[in-house]
Amino acid sequence: MEAVRVERGTITQEAFGRGTIESEREAAVGFDLVGRLSEVLVDEGARVSLGQELARLETDQAQADLRAAQTGIGAARASLQRLAAEEDRARALVATAEREDTRNQSLFDAGALPGQQRDEASDRLRVARADLDRVLAQRSEATRGIDVARGGAEQRRVAMVRATLLAPFDGLVTRRLREPGDTVTIGSTVLRIVDTNRVYVNAAVDETMLPQLALDQPAAISFPGTKEAVTALVSSISWEADRQTHELLVEVTPERLARRVAIGQRADVRIEVGRQEDVLRVPIRMVHHDETGAFVYADHGGRIALVRPSFGLTGNELVEVLDGLAEGDIVLAAPGVVATLPLDRRWVAQ
Structure with a gap:
């Protein structure tokens, strides 16, 4: 038998989204005249500065x-x-x-x-x-x-x-699309550059969360293969939801990136849409439902009792208890997949 005490603490409600790293500023740079490339001075992955020479045409x-x-x-x-x-x-x-x-x-x-x-x-x-x-x-x-x-x-x-191509801003070369000897035309792209200092995550969030979303809400960004989350803020909320997936795009901007990221890299986003401090709470896994509503199994003088508390804010793992339970009360759950407990029976913690 699993037993958990009702305790006081903080509950946060989060909206989850998954998306990709994007840059606020990116450029497909090329020449505004026709010519043959004599030199391409940077490779993919190179960091460039505003005004730096990137490529030259034959002159x-x-x-x-x-x-x-x-x-x-x-x-x-x-x-x-x-x-x-x-x-x-x-x-x-x-x-x-x-x-x-x-x-x-x-x-x-x-x-x-x-x-x-x-x-x-x-x-x-x-x-x-x-x-x-x-x-x-x-x-x-x-x-x-x-x-x-x-x-x-x-x-x-x-x-x-x-005939000399210059960097339009400080950034990172993500693509090198032309080589020396190639003929370029007006508007053809030689290099792609992104500003890695101004990135954000475009995350798809379920449309049901829209009423709870707001600008400047705190958020956390996590990347595949890492456990550390990056603190962030909601910077933009789309006005249009996808008609097939029923998701809307939410732009989340990290406050600071201490690790290397790649444009287009996958990222998970958790946006804090609600918070309650110093409230009674129990794990969501301890809450059951029937046709009447939500209930928990609780200790009543060493025996199993069914109690129907009133619940408030629901987080990822915890739910707020408004009434029906007091701090220190014990709620019970059967081990494994068994959900129903025999009422008025004595219980033993495992």
Whole structure:
């Protein structure tokens, strides 16, 4: 015969869930241009820091294009200097032709110069102005050429910068999906990185526990193969339950992880949804049920009696006794699978 005394203590009611470790921040990183991988600088399992170089594309063509663009800029600048000198010469010729044309017009008006000489001076002025317009047009074109060459050089520089893949945050490389020599396209993933400092468990909890769940409730996370539980808090409760399993996802965030975990690793979660301190309690295994309700077998003067107490909060192993039993009372249970005890019989503890 198993005998247990009614005692005072704490009862906690828990909601159980099973899920996987997830990261609040993860990234599939890749290049935003097409190219061939020359180097992948990190392996799976490597820890990386914000801004760290992860991979590089071949840049031989980009470097050649940059050198060509820089050569074009130099040639355009030399041409611009030459045209600047030509502009000075053309402006000087226009100024001379304008003075000569003005002087000849005055002489012609005074009758001291034939009309043919006046017309020749006017023609020289038109030619000088046309030459100046040509030089100005060439200089404008050369200036635009420099701007275009500078833009091309800047594009090559940007392409060379974009040919280096950088870590977007501190984290852990979980997948390496490309190798040197592979051709990558825009949007293709080279590496997967997760932030292991910001992880949580997405646990599936029975929907019947929803009324008792709340944010910031204390919880415990345990992992397969370990006995130690990690303290945690409820950080999110899903607004939608699975229509087939009738479970909802509850996000539980550990306060601190002292052990290594893997993203996607299984984890069990126990969420404290109720607690009673300093209450009478008995083991749940001592409570029986019939068509009338719950009852226990109790000691009454050394004999077996049936008592129907009122029960309160139910935990995983203990249940609260509201009345019907007192502290120190003894409740009884048969050993093994036998549940029914003969009433008013004397009992012996085993």
